Amino acid sequence: MLITPTPQRVHPEVRGDRAVATLIGAALAVAVLAQGAFHPGPFVLVAALVVAAAGTAAVLALRRSRDRTHLTPAGTAALWWTAFALWAALRAVAAGDGLRALPTVAVALVLAATTVTTAGLTAGGRDVVRSVVLALGVVVAGAGWLGTAFHLAPLSMPSVGLWRAASTLTYANAAAAVLVIVLLVAVTTVDDARHRAVLCSVLLLGLAATMSRGGALGLAVGLVVLLAAREGRARLRSLARVPVATGFGLVGLLPSFPEGSAAQPLPAAAGLAAGAAVLLGGRARLVAFGGAVALAAAGVAVGPLGGAAPATLAVGAIADTRLNGGSSDRFALARETLDRLADSPLFGVGPGGLDLTYVNHAGQLVHAWFTHLEYLQVAAETGLVGLALVLAGALALERVS
Incomplete structure (x- = not known):
């Protein structure tokens, strides 16, 4: 006799919470994948998604706790940013052109609505948003690596003598800002040690490919904060292999960095494989190591024929433009x-x-x-x-x- 399991009914509030998280995740995806929503079209779409999420969350909040009146920290932040939006509008009117404040006001209000809406999610809803954030970080890192290894503009663009990963943001420093945030989220929220190490390696390599000094500074500040907490120090200790794996990946990218040189995807892929060999275990490590050797050998053989620039040129350009404090x-x-x-x-x-x-x-x-x-x-x-x-x-x- 075949017994068909009875489908479990999902509580309407749970469905509503997932809907809010999905809308916020969609807004984040549009913002990250469409050049940071810098242009009016994508920004209007982001704003519409956030407004829909905020409206749904407000209805859910009324159903859950009609007597809840205390102000949360996220609500306090939203009030401050709403006050900033009002101040910007008044300042623009006083300056004689109120319409000029529209972008500033819109960004401030979207930020305020996103903050209070996301903070009001249940644990399940926050998990949805976190998953979207981590996935977007991988996309940004991967697109930046591909753009740099294959010289695919605008995923990577020449700047200060180097091809720098700009990814879907089409701006290296913006890509670095996203990757630093997602990297810190990965360190603090991904519980499985191996998954955390692999994810952090991907994100850190993407960050390195941007050659952003601001990104490096932001990461350094985040690491200092993590080192100040016991749990943060424990999680960082579990990532001891990540800098080594990322280092191999970065070395593989070096021949592709100099502006004016030919793209060198084979050494870049060899660096990825070598990094994977550091992170993986068992037969997978041997396969990755063998692939790294084969790709590196192919790159050495093919590179001069393709007009490859020596990796030393990249090292010199990086030292001249990225390892100094001047700009x-x-x-x-x-x-x-x-x-x-x-x-x-x-x-x-x-x-x-x-x-x-x-x-x-x-x-x-x-x-x-x-x-x-x-x-x-x-x-x-x-x-x-x-x-x-x-x-x-x-x-x-x-x-x-």
Whole structure:
């Protein structure tokens, strides 16, 4: 006699929670895969998904706890960022062009809604969002590696003499920012040691391929925070093989880094295989090691025929441009932005009103809209008042468990 199991009914609130998590995950996916939602079309889609998630979450919250009135840390952060949005709008109107504040206001409100909505998810909903975040990190790292190994623009683009992984964000520093965040999430939330090591190796190699000094600094700060906690130190100890595996992968990418050189996917693949051999065990390690040797030999044989640049060129370019603290263009942008801030320190020049036109160190006229130092730009456009509101929201999140 065939017995058909009775399907288990999912509680409506559980379904609703999953729907909220799915909408947030979809918004994150659009933001990461569509150039950071920098352009209006993708951003409108992200905003629509977040609004739908927030509306669904609000209905669920009313059903769950009608008498709950205390303000959570995430709610506090959202209030600060909503206040910042209001301040930016008022500042733009006072500057004579209220529409200029629209991008700033929209980003602040989407950030506020996303924060409070995600914080209100149950453990199951947060697991959904975490899975999406980790998957997106792998996609960003993999796309950046492919772009660099095969010289596929805009997944990787020449900058300061190097092909630097830009991934789906199409900007190396933005890709690095995403990968640092996802890497820290992986270290702190993935419980299986082997899965954690493999995932962190992939993310760290993607981060290395961006050649972003800001990304390296962000990772260093995150590691310091982890080292301050006992559990963080334990998790980092379990990742002892990760830097070695990542090192092999990075060495394999070196011939592909120099701008003007031919792409060298064989050495890059050999580096991946060697890194896998470090992480894996048993027969899989032997297979990976054998593949690394074969690919490396093929790369040595084929490289000169394809016009490959020696890896030493990449080492020299990295040392000259990435291992020093200087960046005359960035320093000039920061200096010009500080000059604009000095003109109106409390209220700023108004959202969208930062026009950086100056003569650089080479005597060339430069026109830019972005400082590449977001907190400084927020201060210049909305004054110290606006910066204080943004930082107050960030500090409120420190108490989110």
